[in-house]
Amino acid sequence: MTDRSVSALYAGRSTNWLVIWLSIGLMLPLVVMGGAPEGAWMSSGFVVPLAGIASVALVHVLTASSVRATAGTHGVRVHFGVFGWPRFRYSINRIRHAEAIEIPPSRLAWGIWWSRRFGLMLTLRSGPALCLTLATGRKVTISTPHPDVAVKAIDAAR
Structure with missing residues (x-):
């Protein structure tokens, strides 16, 4: 009989569609209100600010549209947006305690802030989240749809 190691892996993604659609919805009136007089839509006075607004919206969608968290034998990894940047890594030996919590709607729960x-809050919405207490005593809260499963994966990895 061979000895087989069993390991658990959790992967979850949170996306705040309301914020994405609100961002796009609020950008459109800015474009219309900033329209050039007398239909000069291709003038540099309109195209340059439009390019700036479109660039900000694109960066927002690519980096702050979703948060993906994985938990397992290597610890917890957090990736934001389409390309996985910015990213955060917490090895299993740096995690003292992990628990599933609920972020109340009254707390600011969007973005990366401390x-x-x-x-450190790595959140896109209120609701279920994984709260890590690191060996240094610092706390990290991560939006994830099933934090209880992530806690079980972390506990199984120890």
């Missing part, structure tokens, strides 16, 4: 009270 505060003394909540620690």
